[in-house]
Amino acid sequence: MTKPLNDTIARVTERVIANSRDSRSAYLDLMDREGERQVDRHSLSCSNLAHAFAGAEDDQNAIKAAQGPNLGIVTAYNDMLSAHQPYHRYPERMKIWAREVGATAQVAGGTPAMCDGVTQGQDGMELSLFSRDTIALSTIVALSHAMYDGVALLGICDKIVPGLLMGALRFGHLPTIFVPSGPMGTGISNKEKQRTRQLYAEGKVGRDELLASEMGSYHSPGTCTFYGTANSNQMMMEMMGLHVPGAAFVPPGAKLRQELTRSATHRLAAIRKEGDDFRPLSRVVDEKAIINAAIGLLATGGSTNHAIHIPAMARAAGIRFDWSDLAELSRAVPLVARVYPNGSGDVNHFHDAGGMGYVIGTLLDEGLAHPDILTVWDVGFEAYSREPGMDGDALTWRDPGPSGDTEMLRPASDPFQSDGGMRLVEGNLGRACFKSSAVERERWTIEAPCRVFEDQHSVNEAFKKGELDKDVVVVVRFQGPRANGMPELHKLTPALGVLQDRGYRVALVTDGRMSGASGKVPAAIHCTPEALGGGPLAKLRDGDLVKVCAETGTLSTTADLDSREAAQEPAPDMGMGREFYAMFRVNADGAEQGASSMLAMAGL
Numbered sequence: 001m002t003k004p005l006n007d008t009i010a011r012v013t014e015r016v017i018a019n020s021r022d023s024r025s026a027y028l029d030l031m032d033r034e035g036e037r038q039v040d041r042h043s044l045s046c047s048n049l050a051h052a053f054a055g056a057e058d059d060q061n062a063i064k065a066a067q068g069p070n071l072g073i074v075t076a077y078n079d080m081l082s083a084h085q086p087y088h089r090y091p092e093r094m095k096i097w098a099r100e101v102g103a104t105a106q107v108a109g110g111t112p113a114m115c116d117g118v119t120q121g122q123d124g125m126e127l128s129l130f131s132r133d134t135i136a137l138s139t140i141v142a143l144s145h146a147m148y149d150g151v152a153l154l155g156i157c158d159k160i161v162p163g164l165l166m167g168a169l170r171f172g173h174l175p176t177i178f179v180p181s182g183p184m185g186t187g188i189s190n191k192e193k194q195r196t197r198q199l200y201a202e203g204k205v206g207r208d209e210l211l212a213s214e215m216g217s218y219h220s221p222g223t224c225t226f227y228g229t230a231n232s233n234q235m236m237m238e239m240m241g242l243h244v245p246g247a248a249f250v251p252p253g254a255k256l257r258q259e260l261t262r263s264a265t266h267r268l269a270a271i272r273k274e275g276d277d278f279r280p281l282s283r284v285v286d287e288k289a290i291i292n293a294a295i296g297l298l299a300t301g302g303s304t305n306h307a308i309h310i311p312a313m314a315r316a317a318g319i320r321f322d323w324s325d326l327a328e329l330s331r332a333v334p335l336v337a338r339v340y341p342n343g344s345g346d347v348n349h350f351h352d353a354g355g356m357g358y359v360i361g362t363l364l365d366e367g368l369a370h371p372d373i374l375t376v377w378d379v380g381f382e383a384y385s386r387e388p389g390m391d392g393d394a395l396t397w398r399d400p401g402p403s404g405d406t407e408m409l410r411p412a413s414d415p416f417q418s419d420g421g422m423r424l425v426e427g428n429l430g431r432a433c434f435k436s437s438a439v440e441r442e443r444w445t446i447e448a449p450c451r452v453f454e455d456q457h458s459v460n461e462a463f464k465k466g467e468l469d470k471d472v473v474v475v476v477r478f479q480g481p482r483a484n485g486m487p488e489l490h491k492l493t494p495a496l497g498v499l500q501d502r503g504y505r506v507a508l509v510t511d512g513r514m515s516g517a518s519g520k521v522p523a524a525i526h527c528t529p530e531a532l533g534g535g536p537l538a539k540l541r542d543g544d545l546v547k548v549c550a551e552t553g554t555l556s557t558t559a560d561l562d563s564r565e566a567a568q569e570p571a572p573d574m575g576m577g578r579e580f581y582a583m584f585r586v587n588a589d590g591a592e593q594g595a596s597s598m599l600a601m602a603g604l
């Protein structure tokens, strides 16, 4: 028996709709105008058209005849992201599958994709957040050819899905489907990976042993199997109905994966404007879909990065969503999944235990998600509570049944925590996000003298010198979007984990980010306003007493900040192309708004 929609979710949804009324109306008016004037093959010149299908080979005559839909593929393929490596064969196969339904497909363009695992702890990480907006701009360039009746987005990882969606939303008059590729097989246990890292941080094992351990975890094509930002992306695409139902976590290379991609190609052709089931992206991504994405993030303990990306994706669709909305939802949405770093199993175990079908089914049963979102599928959101399989050569869906592992997946009626995995902490040090699902409850409150740093490497140096062997709040400032691009500071996790395991009360406070794979150590992150430009973190000094408390939602110091000058602001670094990203930093707005100069300068 499905319960009525939860009152808090209904109230937050109404508030988001009210706060978005003007911006959402302006967005939909623009999309309607784009749809009416739709610059497509029928309005391009002969020269435009000849250029557009000169390279189309076998599809040239079909595209020229314009009898069927022409699908634009925007691909973030590269060999550097194990998650994106499987995409290199997708376009050729999708062209064949498009022809099966009288359609054609062309690669509209490619986007860059950064692997945060490769850049973690390196200069490149300072480009990571703004690579999202670079990807949005690349998506716009790809779709600007105006030759398409539908858009297939090939992207999985951290900033890529938000960037692709933000760019595609500016072409929201077109139907759009995300096409995932699936997680790699399970490697060594995450506990073992972390243990070796902490031993290396303490100088007890060498690089050879560390590399062998890391390669035991990351070993083949497919998405890394921790529940970080990439896999949180897949969860959100299911919660918004932007996948073929249940496509998120089926492994690459399987017959089922191939049939899901084929189904996505066929479905995209079917939901075009000239068809009888038109589903433009602008209508699929509405306030309820955004709320469902946030609910999924809270219910599964997803990546903290989405506290930044959900507001940004929402703004691209004319929707206003902020941390107060997220915090209020978090009080109503229970934690129903424990996937590493919030548990011991990985995303393959999660999928085998029932995965997204189970999560969506239990949330719907308890009235904890909007059942009436449009989705790209033909029978609505209910379809996403089922899991895909093969019946001979045919794709089929079935009820996932009860949880296959109650240590990992539980019903919303009997959850791991009665509230979601993310909390807002605020006070005289600003507003910040605290991922409560990954931290033992008895560590939700830390009050200790602080040590102030201005880069993560200095923290590790101080750790190696034994200077942090005490109760301490480690503050790492000038890591915000306008300072240095708001990098993830995930390399701090092993050292802070060692200090915590030694019995010290430890917390991190930063205007930077952490990886979606970070956990265990209490952290108040994305602190806004950021230190650069006079945020309160800029006035903290070593020894000031700082309190972080996820129980009471507190982030404060007893120091008299009003009597102090802000610390000297560091000059932005050059090299690794960072100087060309000054234009993204200089006008970036706050983390709570999505940390985007692109959106701010567009007046969104």
Ligand SMILES: O=C(O)[C@H](O)[C@@H](O)[C@H](O)[C@H](O)COP(=O)(O)O
Binding pocket: 115, 116, 117, 118, 120, 158, 227, 228, 229, 230, 303, 305, 488, 490, 514, 515, 516, 517
């Ligand atoms: O937000 C995320 O999920 C992270 O950015 C992730 O994509 C990144 O790759 C981590 O660095 C992986 O974790 P390790 O660095 O611990 O392998």
Ligand code: SF4
Binding pocket: 081, 082, 083, 084, 114, 115, 116, 117, 118, 157, 158, 223, 224, 228, 230, 231
């Ligand atoms: S999940 Fe992270 S580390 Fe793995 S491929 Fe994607 S970006 Fe790279």
